[in-house]
Amino acid sequence: MTDYLNYAMKRLGQFALVVLIGINLAYVITHATPIDPVEQSISVATYFGDTAPEAIAAMRASLQELYGLRGGALTQYVAFWGRIIRGDFGPSLSAFPTPVSTLILRAMPWTVGLLATSTIIAWVLGNLLGGLAGYYRDNRVLKVFGITAMALHPVPYYIVALILLIVFGYLWPILPISGGAAMNVAHGWNWPFISSVLSHSILPALSLILIGLGGWFLGMRSLSSNIVTDDYVVYAEIAGVRRPRILFSYVMRNALAPQLTGLAMSLGGIFNGAVITEKVFGYPGMGTLLVDAVYAADYGLVLGVTTVSIIGVSLGVLIIDLLHPLIDPRVQVR
């Protein structure tokens, strides 16, 4: 048990280190951007009308004050960490004074909902079909499926999304192609809203699932085809255990462990937001939030979204690393 505790402590330490480095890296890069948020705001504000340079200078000074950009790099850095520790990412500069956390919390359900659902569906489907394909090697349907999955898997996501958009938005418009939910539907736990959310999520989810399916399928297929030749499986077959039972209880169960690791890593990666999905389908998630924030040089928002990403991904890996030795008795904890 102490072995495990040692291991756990080490992993936790590693987690903290990684998160720290990641956030600092993001901070440095964000502040190295040549875009000046004050300048962006001024250009928006002075869209019309003449303004004398003294007026602009006054506006610049007051905006800098407002955005907390006064003071040297070190002061800002210290202030930043002071806020992070309390979980406060500060106000968003481009959406002043709305706090960054509000913006993130607004976008997060869309991202997490879409990506978690599609990842899980792709995982379940992929593993199911992969296990079947690996076990029933001669089945033609599964072989065809295998080839399709292999053909689809390496295609860049953008292209799949584009094709779906053209087919269902333009050639055969039966599905909504933009937005998270229909207009003028009150947000809440009511059926019109829920069904609207569902129908708007079909295309983005479909594109994500189609892409993700192949990977799980191929992985599970090769894993299970390896296990199939293991002694205990051959023994079960000889002993007359029914094939489906062998497939599920013997083969797939044992092949599941590495796939679970993969699932955790994918789930962790959700927090990156699927930037391209959101751009193509107009989905109001964290990916769009991030890109807009970079355009506007909104330090607070960029750091907020990136921090959430880093923590999410690292947490996923940490949890799996901690659970793995407990699930799989074969794993030796070093």
Place this chain on the structure above:
Amino acid sequence: MWRIFKDLLKHNGEFRAGALLISIVVAMAALSFISPYAPDVSYVVAPDVPPNASNWLGTTSRGQDVFWQLTFAIRNTLLFGLLVALLSRLVALMVGLLAGYCGGWVDRVLMSVNDTFNVIPLFPLLILFYFVLRDRMSTPLLAVLMASLGWAYDARLIRSIAMSLKSREFTATGIFSGMTAREILLEQHLPYIMPIVFSTALNNMNWSIGLQVTLAVLGFMDIETPTIGSMIYWANQHTAIVAGIWWWIAFPVALVVMTFVGLFLLAVSMNEYIDPRSRLAGMEGASQ
């Protein structure tokens, strides 16, 4: 190495298919050297002409011949993928081998670094870099960036192989018979590692080309040099889909999909080859 390829070509259907696709793609890229049009000029032919005898794949809304533009595009895209794969293999090899052989704190430090790179959200970082570097973000620089972000996963793989090789008998034999570390590495171990490096390189190429296409389509790249991504970008700028100029998008997409599937088939068939059980199963006549 060559013997392996010959074997695969003879016995493995996937490898054959992959090789065919890739040779078509490479042929397209090679054709770019005899293109009658320079890659960066526009309005040299009548725009929006569908595929016909003189413009085999049609023309774009910018007055460029799709076929010849595509040859440049695929050439640049392939070169980019190759560059990234090469650079990241070097890093992955160095890190993986070092960590695997030395073990101890060297291993732990390198793996911590590796894990950090694994968890850093890639896309936001690339977008950030783009904004800091802007017009200085040339293709080689992007290649270096992506190479420095794409080695982590494969380094771990190489490390585990190195660790298992370290404890093999023939390594001990080599050491006892007085071979230097370098000789052991190059003559004994590399033949085991190379096939894996090769197949991961192919996957890596897929990944980097995919990412480059995505970035280019979003406009985060130099849009004057033709690449697959920039062709799609310009097609979107001119709303080609809605305007009915489908050939402008369809052919670059088809070609890049060919590239991806081809590379992937090659990688998969090499992987199967490396695992002796599946290789044997394959060679017994039942092709996958």
Place this chain on the structure above:
Amino acid sequence: MKRTRVVLLAFLVLALAIPAMPRPADAQGIPQDIPRKELLILENPEGTIKNAGWFNIWAINASSQSNGLQQAALDTLWYIDPEKGIDGVWDNSLAAEKPVYNADFTEMRVKLRRGIYWSDGVEFSSQDVKATVDIQISHPGMRFSAVLANNVASVEAPDPETVIFKLKQPNSRFHANFTVRWGAIWILPKHVFDKVADPLKFDFNKPVSLSAYTLHSYDPDGKWYIWQLRDDWQRTTLARFGKPGPKYLAYVDPGPPDKRVIAQLNHELDVIHDIAPEGMFTLARQSKTTESWFKGFPYAHPDPTLASVIFNTQNEHFGNRDVRWALTLLIDVKAVMLAAYRGAATISAIAVPPTGVHPEAYHKPMEQWVEDFEIDTGKSKFKPYDPTVGRQLADTLRPSMGEAIPKDPNEIANSFGLGWWKQNVQAAGELLERAGYKKIGNQWMTPDGKPFTIRLMVEGDLRPVMTRAGSMIVQQWKQAGIDARLDVAQGTLPTRRAAGDFDAFIGWSVETWGGHNDLSYFMDSWHSSLVAAPGQPQPLRNWQRWKNPELDKLIEQTRAIGFDDPKVIDIGREYVKLMVREMPIIPLMAYNVFTAMDQTYWTGYPTFEDPYTDPVPNWGNTRTMFVRLKPAK
């Protein structure tokens, strides 16, 4: 095996069933329980709004101005129409008459209209105008704080109908700040803002409207806003023109350009703000109900904004007039128009947008002077102007576009413009040589012996047409032997433009009223006293940082005379001549906006034949459009 097959089959059936499930009648994006024939759906070009629930237009943040807030809900003293106007170009909105200045333009008196009410029942009065000024001066950092603080010494409201502005220095165009040309200083409700401790942190949600519509509902994710006609609409300034047709207005984010085309083809988007030229051609071809500003080519509405190549005249090369003219003579504007707009452009050789009332006052009367203008390169003398370029453009397009291209020379002049500078590579070379540049082989070298490099900055994805124009210009300069490159400043253009971090860029520093010939709207900011030192940020609009004593004289003359003084046009013509001689910016074309209007549910949109306002939906002036729209039948 059978069980798994059944499971798979079941899943397949379910997957196919989901799209067939009965959905509420929301289709792709029509709001619920609002009758479609009472609803006008317009595009908000600001896209998805981050600060969706924020309606405080007086604070600077990522809230929206053109989500209907400035078009349908707010109001201010005067409007100038960029076209002919519904009842003349000038509209006294909250003001009852035009502004009255004292002799030396240090005081402005305004007489207000009575009988106008806020949507919460409080009557509008001079107190609201005074509060608009006072609150923004005392809270620096608000949208109009700087302008007001700079100009206004004090503001008094002696009675509910009168406002007296006392200005810090003479300013004969101070009223322009309260005159809507797209937007202006909007009047805020004193009775609401008095109760607010910090107006910079106040979200003004739900907004109290002064104009005819109030907020009905909005999307907390920022994709749509729905406004509803007030029951007491007669108590607003819009009532003078009649009852607005649409009972509901929806401003939405319809997504990228191809989605907008699809939405209008499905009759789910009535007014598109802007799309690529190809999208417009598709709509014109495929939709019987789509209407645009021009009946045929070029379809688009020319905004009173002049897209040009803007040089950084503080740069070592572009401070020299010969270099600027040489670069102008290397451009073949027809090719640029074909590349940028597929030819659907209105060109202008002079530095005034060819729209609204300007062609009658500037372009046509000065055609003779421009034709006679002569350049002396030192080796030869010639007249660079070609008056037939507009016609040439039409002729080039006629084979492929057929009937859509007008044949009548007058129509061609209105749609495509008059003439432009003829491409003359030889003369350009001579001018460069006079400036000390040498051509070695195929490469032009600067006087210091380095290759002559130009980076032309464009905005990329955000302004695709300008990017396409820039791409073609770069190509033409490259062909002449200059190392020209396109510099895509995606998202960073405002910062770099202000900082002067560019050689040249495609943008605009000339913007006019459109409906009025006074050029001070932009010209005033070009005074040499406002030019920043190199390295310092430049306030708008003199992005080219050009100083010229003749221009200063013209500006000062304009400042001394009234807004409606006919001498304004004479000064404008002198400005045009100066700009032709010096060429600090290369005028290209009017900023054509491809606004498409669907007549399936509504008719009565403004067009070139009936130019009562401009249809571009994010302009504040579009409120007059609501009045003229009637349900289609």
